[in-house]
Amino acid sequence: MSLYEKHKDTLKKAIDAVHDRSFYAQYPEHPSPKIYGETADKDGQDKFKASLDKKFEDLLQTDPEAWVGQEESPYLQKPLGILYPAFSAETLIDRSQKAWTQWRNTSIDDRAAILVESLDRFKERFFENAYATMHTTGQGYMMAFQASGPHAADRAMEAVAFGYDELKRFPEKKFWDKPMGKFNVQLNKSWKPMPKGLSMVIGCSTFPTWNSVPGLYASLITGNPCIVKPHPGAILPMAIVVAEIQKVLKENGIDPNVCQLAPDTYDKMITKDLAENKAIKLIDYTGSSAFGDYLEGLDGKIVFTEKTGVNSVILDSAENIDKVAQNLAFSVCLYSGQMCTCPQNFFIPEGGINTPDGKVSFEDFAQKLADNINGLVDNPKAGPFVLGAIQNANTLSHTEEAKKLGGKVWLESRTIENPMFDKARTATPIVVEMSASDEDKFTNELFGPVVLLIKTKDTNQSVDLASSLAENHGAISCAAYTTDETIKNLIMDKMGMAATSVSFNLTGAIHVNQNAGFSDFHVTGGNPAGNASLTNPEYVIKRFTWVGFREPAEG
Numbered sequence: 001m002s003l004y005e006k007h008k009d010t011l012k013k014a015i016d017a018v019h020d021r022s023f024y025a026q027y028p029e030h031p032s033p034k035i036y037g038e039t040a041d042k043d044g045q046d047k048f049k050a051s052l053d054k055k056f057e058d059l060l061q062t063d064p065e066a067w068v069g070q071e072e073s074p075y076l077q078k079p080l081g082i083l084y085p086a087f088s089a090e091t092l093i094d095r096s097q098k099a100w101t102q103w104r105n106t107s108i109d110d111r112a113a114i115l116v117e118s119l120d121r122f123k124e125r126f127f128e129n130a131y132a133t134m135h136t137t138g139q140g141y142m143m144a145f146q147a148s149g150p151h152a153a154d155r156a157m158e159a160v161a162f163g164y165d166e167l168k169r170f171p172e173k174k175f176w177d178k179p180m181g182k183f184n185v186q187l188n189k190s191w192k193p194m195p196k197g198l199s200m201v202i203g204c205s206t207f208p209t210w211n212s213v214p215g216l217y218a219s220l221i222t223g224n225p226c227i228v229k230p231h232p233g234a235i236l237p238m239a240i241v242v243a244e245i246q247k248v249l250k251e252n253g254i255d256p257n258v259c260q261l262a263p264d265t266y267d268k269m270i271t272k273d274l275a276e277n278k279a280i281k282l283i284d285y286t287g288s289s290a291f292g293d294y295l296e297g298l299d300g301k302i303v304f305t306e307k308t309g310v311n312s313v314i315l316d317s318a319e320n321i322d323k324v325a326q327n328l329a330f331s332v333c334l335y336s337g338q339m340c341t342c343p344q345n346f347f348i349p350e351g352g353i354n355t356p357d358g359k360v361s362f363e364d365f366a367q368k369l370a371d372n373i374n375g376l377v378d379n380p381k382a383g384p385f386v387l388g389a390i391q392n393a394n395t396l397s398h399t400e401e402a403k404k405l406g407g408k409v410w411l412e413s414r415t416i417e418n419p420m421f422d423k424a425r426t427a428t429p430i431v432v433e434m435s436a437s438d439e440d441k442f443t444n445e446l447f448g449p450v451v452l453l454i455k456t457k458d459t460n461q462s463v464d465l466a467s468s469l470a471e472n473h474g475a476i477s478c479a480a481y482t483t484d485e486t487i488k489n490l491i492m493d494k495m496g497m498a499a500t501s502v503s504f505n506l507t508g509a510i511h512v513n514q515n516a517g518f519s520d521f522h523v524t525g526g527n528p529a530g531n532a533s534l535t536n537p538e539y540v541i542k543r544f545t546w547v548g549f550r551e552p553a554e555g
Contacts, residue, residue, distance in 0.1 A: 003113035003252065011112055014161035017518040018535075024518045026157050027123055027150035031142075036126065044127020048135070051236070053081035058243035060256040061085050061095075068265050070232050074138035074389035075421035084235055084263040089273035092262050096198045096225040097279060099255035104195050104223040106254065111221055112164045114248050119153045121244040126150065129209065129240050136234035137206050138389030138425070139335055148209040148237050154517035155534060156213040163221035163540040167193050170546070175553060186553040193544045195223030196302060197281030200262075200274050202295075204286040205391050206338050208234035209241060214534045215284025215304055216241075220259065222543040224282055229262040229271055231287075233391070239263070275301070282543055286340075289474070289528065296531065302542050306340065308445045309474035309529030312466035313346040313512075314491060315365070316459040316482035317354035322368065323507040324481055329372035331479070331511045332429045335388045337449040338395065340529075341477040341513045345442050345469065346453045347462030354483070366453050370411040370431055377416055377428045384418040387449075390425045395448040399430045402450045405441050408433040413449060436461060443473050459487055463494050470498035474529030476522075478502045479512040499526025 010026065017024035028035045037043075055067055064085030071080040087095075103111070122129075126149035133144035176187040199219035203212045208230055219226045230238045239261055246256035264270045275283055275295060283303045285295050292307040318324045331343055346369075352359035360368075377383040390396060399413040413430035429449035434442055436456045446452075456462045459482075466478060478500050480491045488504060495502045501524060503512045515522045522534040532539055 003117055004109045007113045007116040010116055011161065011164060014157050014518070015165050018158060018161050018165070021519045023516070025150065025154055027119075027126075027153045029146045029150040031127065031130075031145050041127050044125070044129075045131050047125075047128045048131035051082055055083045056085075056236070056239055059085060059239065059261055060243075060246040060250055061087070061260055065091065068263055069235065070265050071136050071235055072233065073135040074391050075135060075418070075424045077423045077425060080135060080236070082236060084239060084261065086263055087260075089262075089270050089277060092227050092260055092274065093198060093277055093279050095257040095260060096227060099257040100195075100198065100225045102255055103225055103258045106223075108164065108167045108193075110252070111223065112160055114252055114254070115160050115217055115220055115245075116157070118245040118248045119156055121248060122153060122241055123149075125240050125244065129237055132236040132240060133209065133234075136236055136391075137208065138338070138391040139206075140385040140388040142385065143335055143388065147207060151517060152209040152213050155210060156217040158517050158535045159214045159218040159540065160221045162535050162537060163218055163543075166537060166541050167222065167544070176550070187550045188553045189548060189550040191546055191548050193222070194547050195544050196542075197224060198227070198279045199224045199282035199284070199543070200227045200229055200280055202271060202275075202283065202285040202287065203228065203230040203234065203238055205231040205233045206335075207286070208237045211286040211306065212238055212284070213241060214539070216259070218535070218540050219282055219284070219543055220245075222540060224543055225258045227260050227262050227274060227280075229264070229274060232264055232266050232269070235261075235263045284532075292530075304532035304539065304542075306476075306523050306530040306532065307474060307528065308447070309340070309476045309527070310345060310443065310445050310469050311341065311343045311475050311477045311512075312469060312479075313343045314459070314462050314466055314478065314480040314482075315346065315348045315353050316462070316480070316487050317484055318481045318505070319356065319483060320507065321353060321355050321360045321365065325365065325368040325372045327507045327511060328479070329369055329376055330386065331513050332449065332451050333373060333376050333383075333386050334511065334513055336390055336427055337429060338388075338391060338447065339513050341515065343477065343479055343512055344446060344450060344452060345466070346451065347436075347456050347466055348453060349458050349462065350455050351458065353481075362453070362455055366410045366431065366433065369451070369453075373411060373429055373431070380419065383416055384420075384424075384426070387416065387426060387428065389418070389421070390427055390448065393425065396425075396427055398446040398448045398450055399427060402430050402432050402446055402452065405432055405434065405438070405452075407435070407438070407452075410453065436465060439465065443469060460490075463491055467494040467498040467500075470495065470500040470527050470529075472528070474527050475500045476529050477512050479506060480504050499524040
């Protein structure tokens with residue numbers, strides 16, 4: 001059985017899913033022993049621990065020019081001690097160019113099969129990757145497993161499915177017959193999707209796998225070799241992914257340099273050296289707006305960015321305000337607010353929130369939110385694991401910035417103890433009251449556990465402010481609570497025009513932070529928070545060009 005035959009049914013299911021948009025998951029999100037094996041968790045943890053203070057030698061990249069590594073665990077607050085093979089930008093690009101001819105001439109079916117096989121191999125390392133993610137990003141165990149494992153693999157599969165579908169959109173060959181009266185013009189025509197060129201993926205420190213694999217797999221399926229430049233603080237999660245891709249490439253007779261890892265250090269980063277090289281045609285990036293703007297300004301590049309944004313919550317009315325407060329408390333605590341979808345600005349009318357039991361005042365809701373946050377973070381079985389740890393110590397400064405904005409502090413940020421890691425870097429959310437007249441103070445993203453409660457004249461002003469912020473400063477998510485159909489339609493129109501997805505009336509087990517592969521478009525690409533969307537057709541069709549060939553038909 002060929003590799004394509006092995007995976008064609010999986011590929012078809014994924015393609016059907018991206019069109020249908022209903023729930024689909026190729027990889028189970030719960031680390032159940034029944035699915036992954038009785039000892040899978042322990043084996044993964046042991047493998048992670050065995051990699052500490054050693055060279056990472058899984059990669060099939062020969063003759064390293066140096067060995068580098070500066071990762072530090074936010075839970076242990078000490079270096080991991082892992083060293084990775086490093087190469088100059090010139091070496092990486094030269095090897096990519098040499099591997100490109102073979103990869104672009106590999107059939108679409110074979111490319112897809114190799115990529116799906118690599119995801120199945122990665123599946124065998126989900127637990128190892130979970131611990132790697134925990135100790136580089138600070139995510140809690142469950143999030144680290146899900147986001148860097150099954151959810152990331154599903155997003156990668158989604159990119160392969162979209163790419164494969166678009167590459168197969170038109171026939172490879174066609175006999176063209178045009179009647180001309182007494183004779184016909186007959187041509188043999190063919191079309192070939194040609195890749196744009198070398199690509200690079202620039203990873204982030206908080207979601208190194210989830211944010212990197214869509215661009216990586218989208219470039220690879222469309223025939224472009226890819227250089228993965230991980231964040232210096234979170235290399236291991238993507239090193240594992242790249243290693244598995246390289247192994248499958250080699251097993252199928254293809255140069256493993258089709259996909260390379262490009263680790264570097266904080267004091268000697270090679271990101272610009274790669275990005276500015278004329279051979280690099282495609283760039284995927286997640287991170288700050290300042291660097292994203294720089295990348296978008298480079299000539300001769302097609303750049304896909306996810307940058308910073310200011311996410312809003314619009315509170316108008318609710319059936320059960322206690323469930324709303326509980327849901328939003330979890331949303332702001334999850335991974336200590338270090339998610340690009342985490343809400344920051346809560347717009348609340350000064351007249352209060354309508355409920356079946358009467359108005360809930362601004363002050364009452366503020367207290368309910370603070371109480372729910374405290375209830376969660378002080379729960380020893382939940383708080384430390386929902387909060388996780390702060391990836392970068394600089395993030396802690398944002399809680400101090402919020403405190404200096406001048407508004408009433410409804411809840412102070414504090415540290416909590418983690419029962420498993422006594423040195424974990426932790427911070428609970430700070431909740432600060434602001435006035436709508438202080439707009440200049442809440443237009444920036446304060447990344448991390450920061451909540452700003454903004455008192456507005458009414459819901460109309462709340463919607464105007466939220467949509468204006470999204471349009472001018474970017475937003476990736478918006479949560480809205482209303483029982484009024486007219487208000488709901490207003491929010492949909494205003495936030496829709498600001499290219500911001502909205503989640504209405506979420507309570508219970510689903511939160512505004514979460515996006516589902518094969519169904520939700522992550523980032524719209526229509527406001528300053530990013531110019532690309534995971535994953536829509538545009539995300540893959542920009543990576544290749546249709547080229548036609550024709551000649552007279554014989555006879």
